[in-house]
Amino acid sequence: MNDRVAVMGVGNTPFKARHIDKTFPRLAYESVKAALEDAGATKEDIGSTVYAIYNDFFEHCAMPDLHIHYQLGLARKPGSRITCGGATGGYAVRAAVAEVASGMHDVVMVVGVEKVGDVANVFDMVKSITYAADPFFEASLGASPAGSYGGAILWHMENYGTTEEDMARVVVKNKGNARNNPDAQSPMEVTVEDVLGSPLIIYPLKILDHCLNSEGAATIILASEKAVGRFSSDPVWITGVGASTESGRQAERDDAGKSLFPAVRASALEAYEMAGVADPGSAIQVAEVYDSFSGVEICLYEEFGLCGWGEGVQFLTDGRADMGGSNPVNPSGGLIGGEHAIGATGVYQVVEIVRQIRGEAGARQVPHVTRGLAQSMGGARGAYSVSIVVEG
Amino acid sequence: MADDRDPRFVPIKVQDGFAVIPDRWKVDFRVSAGELSRFYIELKENARLMGTRCPNCGSVYCWPRSWCKDCYVDCEWVEMSGKGKLTLCSRVEISLSDIQKEVPFFQGGVHLDGARYPVVVMLRPVEFEDLHVGMPVHAEFLPSEERTGRIRDFYFIPDE
Ligand SMILES: [Zn+2]
Numbered sequence: 001m002n003d004r005v006a007v008m009g010v011g012n013t014p015f016k017a018r019h020i021d022k023t024f025p026r027l028a029y030e031s032v033k034a035a036l037e038d039a040g041a042t043k044e045d046i047g048s049t050v051y052a053i054y055n056d057f058f059e060h061c062a063m064p065d066l067h068i069h070y071q072l073g074l075a076r077k078p079g080s081r082i083t084c085g086g087a088t089g090g091y092a093v094r095a096a097v098a099e100v101a102s103g104m105h106d107v108v109m110v111v112g113v114e115k116v117g118d119v120a121n122v123f124d125m126v127k128s129i130t131y132a133a134d135p136f137f138e139a140s141l142g143a144s145p146a147g148s149y150g151g152a153i154l155w156h157m158e159n160y161g162t163t164e165e166d167m168a169r170v171v172v173k174n175k176g177n178a179r180n181n182p183d184a185q186s187p188m189e190v191t192v193e194d195v196l197g198s199p200l201i202i203y204p205l206k207i208l209d210h211c212l213n214s215e216g217a218a219t220i221i222l223a224s225e226k227a228v229g230r231f232s233s234d235p236v237w238i239t240g241v242g243a244s245t246e247s248g249r250q251a252e253r254d255d256a257g258k259s260l261f262p263a264v265r266a267s268a269l270e271a272y273e274m275a276g277v278a279d280p281g282s283a284i285q286v287a288e289v290y291d292s293f294s295g296v297e298i299c300l301y302e303e304f305g306l307c308g309w310g311e312g313v314q315f316l317t318d319g320r321a322d323m324g325g326s327n328p329v330n331p332s333g334g335l336i337g338g339e340h341a342i343g344a345t346g347v348y349q350v351v352e353i354v355r356q357i358r359g360e361a362g363a364r365q366v367p368h369v370t371r372g373l374a375q376s377m378g379g380a381r382g383a384y385s386v387s388i389v390v391e392g
Numbered sequence: 393m394a395d396d397r398d399p400r401f402v403p404i405k406v407q408d409g410f411a412v413i414p415d416r417w418k419v420d421f422r423v424s425a426g427e428l429s430r431f432y433i434e435l436k437e438n439a440r441l442m443g444t445r446c447p448n449c450g451s452v453y454c455w456p457r458s459w460c461k462d463c464y465v466d467c468e469w470v471e472m473s474g475k476g477k478l479t480l481c482s483r484v485e486i487s488l489s490d491i492q493k494e495v496p497f498f499q500g501g502v503h504l505d506g507a508r509y510p511v512v513v514m515l516r517p518v519e520f521e522d523l524h525v526g527m528p529v530h531a532e533f534l535p536s537e538e539r540t541g542r543i544r545d546f547y548f549i550p551d552e
Contacts, residue, residue, distance in 0.1 A: 020410045060415055120399070120414075126488035136428060137455040138512055140542040142491030143499060147512075151480045151501065158525065200485045249455075251479065251501040251510040 001101035001274070006228050006235035007390070009039025009221035010351040015185045015214040015339030017117060024059050024115040028068045031217035032111055039221045040232025043073050047105035051081040052092035052112035054342040057119060057128035068111065085132060085378020086290060088112070089346020090386025094241050096222050106227040112347035113217035125213065132379065134249050148250045148380040150202050152260040153295035157204065160310040162298060164204050168195035169316055170294035171208050171336055177323060178333025180364035185214050185339050209294040211335035218348035236354045240277065240389030242270025250380045258309040263385040264377055265303045275389035280305040284327055286356050286366045287373040288349035291334040301329070304373065323364065331356065331364040346376035350388060357392040427458040430469055436541035439533035441472040443507060451508045474531035476504040481515060481523040502529055502548050514547040522550055
């Protein structure tokens, strides 16, 4: 990157299944107001804004960013929208980092928001997502998002002996971590047996293995190094950004060796190289990752190089991903316990890592954090992925 | 959802003191299959599964591509044998789709003989337990009066 990029302000709404009392522009506004206050800034400081809003159906609007931007009092300043499935938030952060690092703007805001519950029912909600499938072939099968991730999980089970019990432990961890996050949607004390006994969606994935559907918003304010002094907060730096893609069809993958999510792997390696991370197991002290399904998180430990191929279950059962472990993963509760307001997710992951680095994470604080990883992905089996290294 | 009226004309509801506005998006399409047309026409008219081959590198694509993404040259049509190997099988217990409503149904990956990549297709085993990754499978086509030219017109079953 040409210029260093700092995060100067973070803010978010609580995440819930339903914010019946707020529209999506209001949710966005509340997270923006919180982030401006956090930075000691006003809207006049903002040079440009990037919106992370995934799905037109959830906002029942094809240009939802315009209707937020004007109401934020930012007309006649640039505003644009990124939509990249579950990686929408990550890609929006990346676009904003580029605007700052290139010298185009000194201060750029990223606003992620989603209002999933405005879709009338879960069937229409899933239908809205399946409209992302390959429109000429796969869409006519009516395949679900669960199916695309299920394939990778089944491969892990067959080749490494990963079990449904192992995956259930991820749910116990993430819903348990969410109990320490006042903004989380689904704090729960669950047992492995509870998870195994919940209704099956598509083998081996059960209801409790599934990520949440949330409403809420998250905002971060980025600044160039020379603009850092304008704000009252201490800077936290984005030192590595990696982004990648894969085929949007479920089964179509060029050989990626042992990687089940090659776009994730590629994005992580790019971010590590930019940040100078040589040994992720020791360098990544905390991570907020895209646990779309419980078993996916086990695969991700390996993709991120926190452990070797096939060692994900061991990494989990050794407690390394737990609070108090060597590399706590998803202290916020992740997508299973914390939130999945889709466009907001990749932004909120950065919010959480910034709070961890500042020592502002309250009951879920990981001690002595100086570096963390935020990663989001989307499309059929992680066809988009963004990895972001954040440092104090 | 027993209410079949167009939601756009249904009165607002009040929930916990907040207004909820029923609304609907409904858009129909007429999608030009363009350079991919032969795939759909052969499927519907002749129960043939068509792919394409790159004349430069020899890659066979099914689902067909009209150009090779590596060589940037136009591909030529080839008929697939409809035989392949199962790469993945899954049993869907809760359908959230309005295309496949009856459960359970079976979907999976099949690596068609000669093709570069696997495809995701419908499976129709007698029992789910009959399916094993790596097993040989082949395509069966719906009778002509039931075919609509979509990839739901065929499904895969284990060889013998
Ligand atoms: Zn070629």
